[in-house]
Amino acid sequence: MHYIRFCRPPEVQSGRSHSSVKIVLTITTDLSDSFLSPRSPVQLAVVGAYTEHWDGNAELIPVNLTQNNPPxxxxxxxxxxxxxxxxxxxxxxxxxxxxxxxxxxxSTEDVLPGNQGLIMAVYADMPRQGDGRAPSVCFRSLRLSAGGAAAGRPLQIEEDLGESIARHIWDSGIVMVSLLADICLDSTGATGDGKPLPLFCGMLQSESRPLNILELGCGVGVMGIGLARVLSLKQSEHTPHILMTDLPEAExxxxxxxxxxxxxxxxxxDSLDFEPLDWHDGERGILGEKAASRAWDLVVxxxxxxxxDTLPPLVKTLSALHSHSARRSSDAGGHIGTEVLVATKPRHSSESIxxxxxxxxxWNIREQTVLPLPLLxxxxQTVEVYLFRKEG
Structure with a gap:
């Protein structure tokens, strides 16, 4: 996919007759390692919005700022x-x-087919005149939908302004949220025909008890938050507990x-939380209080x-979480098997290690699928998804 990015915060300038906004934007891949190079020019729309109040209600009114001359x-x-x-x-x-x-x-239905929804829009709050402070963040918005119907408010994810790859949305997270919406928000509740990853689908659709889900390397939180939002819309009687983890600087x-x-x-x-977890600690079985408090059904x-360079401690952390979960469930008189779901956009051959x-x-692969990635x-390009279970 490609992402429209603000190179710097929007800047409002006041004039005698009117005010204007100065914007510098670019369109790049998730790692900002390649600019969009379309075969045909792509026209853009810049849309502002203001709030109008009447009868005690507030409504956001859009205004196309480039209607007569689209960039x-x-x-x-x-x-x-x-x-x-x-x-x-x-x-x-x-x-x-x-x-x-x-x-x-x-919307999520734009992304999953792989042949539309090729460019993600970007949003930012406008600086207030006289405030002197420029916004340091922007955000993405994605409607959660299945079968042509939107479900609830759009998922909004904040990221840093600029082109650095840190604290930004990456491709696999967007594709996985789209897959989750398709799996969980389908009104038919089908988990078999035509659905990828039937075992994973069955796990998410299970009504037997609440799921405990831990995410490693959550970044800005697309996968964990998307999973929480989608499962909350499923209107199950059991609310999953989701713990997102990453290095302290991601908190x-x-x-x-x-x-x-x-x-x-x-x-x-309590249904969605964050805790720092360094894989160099995880591989030695050193977990934070929250990660150590539960047996985990699923690690994503x-x-x-x-x-x-980080793959050996990552794999050892997965095994440590599996062992920890087995001990906790055994102490509680039950038995739990920790599944691991991995979504990755292959970027270089060395990742096969x-x-x-x-x-x-x-760790054995129980099922897998390949999802097309929208690219103009x-x-x-694809996102590969694997469900693992540990032998023994």
Whole structure:
């Protein structure tokens, strides 16, 4: 996929007759290692929004700031600089997206087919005149939908402004949230025909007891939060407990995105949480208080296999979590088998060592699928998904 990014915060300038907003944007891949190079120019829409109040209600009113002269992204472009007049109403947020709906990823059903929803829109709060503070974050918005019907409020995920790969959304997270919506929000409840990963589907659809799910390397939290949102919309009598983990420097953004969900999660605050977990500690069985407090039914990770230096401690952490869960469930008089779901966009051949390390540690692949990745200026990129269970 490609992502529209603010290169720097939007800047509002006041003039005698009107105010304007200055924007510098780019369109790149999730790692910002390649600019969009479309065969045909892509026109963009810049849409502001302001709040209008009447009869005690508030409504967000969109205003197309580029209706008469849409900016265009062409092959070879590295950045677009825009200076757009603002309407008299106080614009609160701004959205940049492709003018073509077919090219825009607005819902999970846009992403999963792999042939549309090729570019993710970006949103940012507008700086307030006289405030002197520019926004440091932007956010993505994705409607959760299945069968053509939207479910609940859109999923919003905050990320840092700019082009660095840290604290940004990556491809596998978006694809997995789209798959989860398809699995869990399908009104037929089907887990077999036409659905990938039937064993994983069955686990999510199970009504026997609440699931305990731990995410490794959560980043900004797309997978864990998306999983919590989708499962809350499934209206099950059992609320899963989801613990997102990553290095300490990821905590601020992960917690900000948990807070951004507001009241959209049906469960209480205990249903979704964060705790730091360094895999170098995890491989030695050193877990935080929250990670050590439960036996885990499922461990999930997205886009965590790209750095081969971290793969040995990652695999050992997975095995340590399995052993910990087995001990806790045995002490409680039951038995639990920890499944591991891995979603990865293959980026280089050296990542295959992950599967060798998993095999050496007696992790077996129970099922797998390959999901197409939407891409405008090329093809053949995929997200691979594997469900593992440990032997013995």
């Amino acid at each position: 265009t992204w062409r092959a070879g472009t590295r950045a677009l600089k825009l200076d757009l007049p603002l309407p008299p109403q106080p614009i609160e947020t701004i959205q940049i997206r492709p003018l073509s709906r077919q090219l825009t990823a607005l 601020g953004k992960a917690r900000a995105n948990i807070a951004r969900q507001g009241e959209t999660l049906a469960a209480g605050s 990770l997205c886009d965590c296999t790209y750095n081969t 992950f599967f060798d390390l998993m095999s050496d540690d007696r 200026d090329g093809g053949g």
